[in-house]
Every structure is written in structure tokens, then in C-alpha cells.
Amino acid sequence: MLKFPRMASWLLPGLSIKRWLGIAVAGFVMTFVGSALVLNLQPVTLFIEGLKSLALIFPASISGPILLGVGIILFYFGLRKTYRTVMVALQHEGRDADLLEALFRQNKLIHGPRIVAIGGGTGLSTLLRGLKKYTSNITAIVTVGDDGGSSGRLRLEHSIIPPGDIRNCIAALADEERLITELFQYRFKTGSGLEGHSFGNLFLTAMCHITGDMFSAIKESSKVLNISGRVLPSTLESIKLAATMDDGTEVIGESMIPEANGKIVTLRCIPDNPRTIPEVIEAIQDAELIILGPGSLYTSVLPNLLISDIAESLSKSKAPKLYVANIMTQPGETDGYTVGDHLQAILDHCPYPNVVNGVIVNNWLPESLLEKYQTHGYQPVLLDRERCASQGVQVVEKLLVDEGEHHVVRHNPVQLGRAIVQWFKRDYPGKFKQIQQAMVVAPVVVSLPPLDPESPAPEPLNLNPVD
Numbered sequence: 037m038l039k040f041p042r043m044a045s046w047l048l049p050g051l052s053i054k055r056w057l058g059i060a061v062a063g064f065v066m067t068f069v070g071s072a073l074v075l076n077l078q079p080v081t082l083f084i085e086g087l088k089s090l091a092l093i094f095p096a097s098i099s100g101p102i103l104l105g106v107g108i109i110l111f112y113f114g115l116r117k118t119y120r121t122v123m124v125a126l127q128h129e130g131r132d133a134d135l136l137e138a139l140f141r142q143n144k145l146i147h148g149p150r151i152v153a154i155g156g157g158t159g160l161s162t163l164l165r166g167l168k169k170y171t172s173n174i175t176a177i178v179t180v181g182d183d184g185g186s187s188g189r190l191r192l193e194h195s196i197i198p199p200g201d202i203r204n205c206i207a208a209l210a211d212e213e214r215l216i217t218e219l220f221q222y223r224f225k226t227g228s229g230l231e232g233h234s235f236g237n238l239f240l241t242a243m244c245h246i247t248g249d250m251f252s253a254i255k256e257s258s259k260v261l262n263i264s265g266r267v268l269p270s271t272l273e274s275i276k277l278a279a280t281m282d283d284g285t286e287v288i289g290e291s292m293i294p295e296a297n298g299k300i301v302t303l304r305c306i307p308d309n310p311r312t313i314p315e316v317i318e319a320i321q322d323a324e325l326i327i328l329g330p331g332s333l334y335t336s337v338l339p340n341l342l343i344s345d346i347a348e349s350l351s352k353s354k355a356p357k358l359y360v361a362n363i364m365t366q367p368g369e370t371d372g373y374t375v376g377d378h379l380q381a382i383l384d385h386c387p388y389p390n391v392v393n394g395v396i397v398n399n400w401l402p403e404s405l406l407e408k409y410q411t412h413g414y415q416p417v418l419l420d421r422e423r424c425a426s427q428g429v430q431v432v433e434k435l436l437v438d439e440g441e442h443h444v445v446r447h448n449p450v451q452l453g454r455a456i457v458q459w460f461k462r463d464y465p466g467k468f469k470q471i472q473q474a475m476v477v478a479p480v481v482v483s484l485p486p487l488d489p490e491s492p493a494p495e496p497l498n499l500n501p502v503d
Contacts, residue, residue: 166453
């Protein structure tokens with residue numbers, strides 16, 4: 037790690053401020069020289085004498101006003117861009133953050149990899165919390181098949197796409213994440229018509245009525261909350277999910293599928309062939325990394341792939357596609373599923389090839405929680421390596437679990453984000469841009485979440501059956 041004098045720190049590359057200050061200085065010089073020519077002052081430097089020579093070709097009555105005007109424009113432009121760069125950095129890092137550190141971090145986030153995350157539920161918002169520490173070029177593509185709870189009621193009463201999963205993703209990408217999450221997740225416990233609704237759902241519904249449609253509501257809400265990245269619905273059509281079970285029955289509605297307590301054979305959308313929006317296709321085409329999951333396989337991940345436009349764009353994209361496997365099975369959806377079963381369901385429901393290149397799998401669980409989960413029908417998602425290899429999918433094993441203060445098994449956003457970036461940097465170095473492990477500037481410490489070395493994992497619980 038290198039140390040620099042305080043003033044020299046401003047000369048470091050990657051702050052995106054020196055160029056604007058340089059433009060401002062150039063504008064000031066031009067303004068000064070132009071003013072001297074306009075006022076017919078007698079310069080004494082060789083520089084001014086040279087300008088007087090030029091004035092023989094271009095009279096002061098012409099060159100003076102030109103230099104004066106250009107100088108004023110450049111000076112204003114440079115100061116304005118400097119101010120905006122500083123303000124954006126402080127908005128993201130907080131008013132109390134050190135300016136040098138804020139500028140450095142913001143520049144690195146702006147030049148981070150273009151990542152598309154596809155899914156829904158709390159799993160997608162967890163992923164976004166981890167990724168936003170490495171890049172602000174994130175696009176979250178969110179499923180809109182929810183028909184239960186507050187989202188279902190608002191969907192039915194206001195004829196809008198369900199806002200619940202979209203709300204979670206916006207909160208996850210917001211600057212004031214903790215406060216916005218608490219605000220958006222707040223549920224009214226009393227009140228006629230309000231009881232059971234979350235504030236975030238009502239906020240997006242109100243924005244939808246104000247702006248005219250949900251796409252505009254998401255866009256304007258994202259601006260108001262100054263989120264890092266953007267959130268897009270997978271479709272603006274009102275869709276329902278229909279699952280065909282192994283006994284031949286069909287269950288309609290996302291909220292009803294897990295309650296059927298059967299084995300899901302196929303999943304489809306009602307109506308068939310919903311269309312996505314152009315912004316989703318553009319995001320996939322421009323992506324340098326595409327991530328599927330984590331989240332409920334049949335009600336959060338697969339619904340996005342049932343939209344033919346999305347599935348086809350994924351297939352055509354040259355970006356690596358990584359599936360984040362769930363840590364535990366989900367009763368009513370994936371009972372007894374291995375990692376290979378999850379991948380096979382994705383391959384079976386997507387009519388196009390090349391939709392998954394790799395899968396990242398958690399390799400440790402706290403034994404103290406296993407018994408509690410097993411009594412409620414949950415099991416660890418076991419890794420069947422040979423089957424994954426036969427499916428043409430690279431397996432990445434990492435410690436991803438977060439026991440947390442609530443004593444539940446879930447992905448840790450920091451560990452998940454770091455593991456994905458490590459894999460991307462190692463296996464696709466040509467696509468990895470502008471992310472550095474750390475940079476120390478005395479007395480300011482400028483750092484990003486560490487990429488290496490990896491934190492040592494506890495002794496792993498064997499989640500991998502004999503192949």
C-alpha cells in the first residue's frame with residue numbers, strides 16, 4: 037500500500053475531477069487574455085506579445101470577444117462539472133465522507149462492469165446489496181407474477197403489475213438503504229384499506245397513477261431515491277403463472293403453486309408469449325455479466341425465462357451467465373432438488389441454448405440450524421458435481437451463508453457479491469474493468485471490498501453426495 041502527501045492525493049488518477057478543474061483553469065486563462073485584448077491593455081510577457089502578433093492577423097475586435105466568450109463558457113462548464121462530480125460522490129457516500137475517498141469510490145463504481153441480475157423475491161434484493169459495492173452499472177430484471185398479499189391486492193384493485201419485488205430491489209439499490217428498506221417494508225397493522233399493505237407498495241402505486249404507468253413510476257422513483265443502477269420489470273403485461281403437477285393437475289397463481297404440495301413438472305405463463313420491454317433487451321445485449329437468482333426457482337427465476345424475448349437475448353449474449361443456487365430447498369417447489377435439478381429445470385423451460393455457463397454453490401451450513409429447518413420441510417441443496425458437468429455448467433463453491441442475528445439460513449450479500457466478482461475477475465479477466473482491491477492515501481484510506489485473499493471458511497459440512 038502506498039502513502040502520499042495530502043495535497044499530492046489530488047493528483048491520483050481515477051478521481052474524475054482534475055479534467056473539469058483543468059477546463060475551468062483554461063477557461064479562466066482565456067477569459068483573462070480575452071479581457072486584456074478587449075481593453076487594449078499592454079501585456080509584458082512573451083505570451084501576450086505572441087498574442088499581439090496573432091492580433092495582426094485576427095484584430096482584437098474579433099479575437100478578444102471570441103476568447104472572452106469561449107473562456108467564460110469553459111470556466112462555467114468546468115466549475116459546473118466539478119460541482120456535480122463532487123455532489124454526486126457525496127450523495128452516494130454521505131455528507132460526512134472524506135471527499136477524496138468519495139470521489140475515488142464513485143469513479144470506480146461508475147466504471148465497474150455492466151451486470152444484469154435476473155430474478156425476484158428477497159433473493160434478488162440480497163444479490164443487489166452485494167453487487168452495488170463493486171459497480172453502479174447494475175440492471176435488475178424483476179419478475180412480475182406475484183398475486184398474493186399486498187401486491188396481489190393492489191394488482192387486482194388498481195390494474196397494475198405487482199410492485200412487491202420491484203420495491204425490494206429499489207430499496208436494495210438506494211443510497212440510504214437501511215432507512216429506505218425499513219420505510220418501504222413498513223406494513224400498516226390497522227386502518228380500513230391500509231391494513232396489510234406495505235408503504236413501498238403504496239408509494240409505487242401512487243407513482244404509477246401520477247406518471248401514467250409502472251415503468252415510468254419505477255424510473256421516477258429511482259431518481260428520487262438516487263439508486264445505484266436501475267430496476268426493470270420483465271414485462272409490463274399482467275401475467276399469471278400456471279404449474280402442471282406430476283398428477284396432471286394445473287395450479288394457477290404464484291401464491292397457490294407452493295400450497296399445492298406436489299411435484300412441479302412444467303411452468304407456463306398466462307397469457308402465452310408475453311412481451312418484454314426494449315430496455316430489458318438492451319441491458320442484456322450490453323451486459324458483461326448476467327446473473328440468475330438466487331430465489332424461488334419456479335416463482336422468481338423461471339418466470340423471467342418464460343418470456344421468449346428474454347430467453348432468446350440471453351442465449352445470444354456473449355456475456356458469462358452465472359446461476360446462484362439456493363442454499364435450501366423450498367417446500368412445495370423444490371423438495372429434494374439438487375443443484376443439478378435446479379439447472380435441469382432452467383434448461384427444460386428455456387427453448388434456447390447457452391443460458392447458463394456457471395453455478396455458484398454454498399459449501400457450508402451451521403449444523404445448529406439444520407435440525408430446525410428440517411423439521412419444517414427444508415433440506416440443504418446438495419451438489420451433484422458430475423451431473424452439473426454433464427450439463428456443461430462450471431461449478432463454483434464458496435462460503436455464502438449468513439446465519440445472522442435472526443438465526444436463519446440465507447445468502448450473505450457481502451460474501452455473495454465478493455464471490456461473484458472473484459469468479460468474474462479470475463475466469464473473465466478481459467471483461468473485468470476498473471475494480472481495484474484497495475488504495476490507501478494518507479491520511480485518507482480509499483478502499484473497495486477486498487477481492488483477495490478469501491476469508492477462510494469454517495470446516496465445511498458435507499453437502500455433496502457421492503456422485
